[in-house]
Amino acid sequence: MTSTVLLLHGPNLNLLGEREPEIYGSATLEDHVATARTAAEGAGLTLEHLQSNHEGDLVEAIHGARGRCAAIIINPGALTHYAWSLHDALAAYDGIVVELHLSNPNAREPWRHTSVISPVADGSIVGFGGHGYALAVEAVRWKLS
Numbered sequence: 001m002t003s004t005v006l007l008l009h010g011p012n013l014n015l016l017g018e019r020e021p022e023i024y025g026s027a028t029l030e031d032h033v034a035t036a037r038t039a040a041e042g043a044g045l046t047l048e049h050l051q052s053n054h055e056g057d058l059v060e061a062i063h064g065a066r067g068r069c070a071a072i073i074i075n076p077g078a079l080t081h082y083a084w085s086l087h088d089a090l091a092a093y094d095g096i097v098v099e100l101h102l103s104n105p106n107a108r109e110p111w112r113h114t115s116v117i118s119p120v121a122d123g124s125i126v127g128f129g130g131h132g133y134a135l136a137v138e139a140v141r142w143k144l145s
């Protein structure tokens, strides 16, 4: 297994920084990926990133990480709450899984309180905005040590 970490973002997260800054902050997706990459490199890890608005792309990226990436950090966006295909793909993945959210979905609308990702994640980091990316990489580093 390599020291590669795959960072995945789901639908609409490419719009970060453009709308709803009161919920998601003003940083762009590019800013968050840079934060994660800096943290990963500091931990001796290599970061790969994919954002997609298509569920199947994310499923295929998870398949492609099997036996190749040490960990997946995933913010599935709204797919968090209903995408059982992501649940099943992550269940078949052999590395560390960290679920990451900018906001705290548990403190928002009731439909956001269910995550189909949490049961197949090693842990979840929610509600810490952009700082969550450094926390997620630190969680991976700790699990690998």
Ligand code: CA2
Binding pocket: 011, 012, 013, 015, 016, 017, 018, 019, 020, 024, 075, 076, 077, 078, 079, 080, 100, 101, 102, 103, 104, 105, 112
């Ligand atoms: O808090 C998070 O990170 C979420 O994963 C963000 C998702 C939401 O559906 C989850 O419940 C929690 C929403 C992503 C939509 O992102 C936008 C960004 C800018 C403008 C509009 C939407």
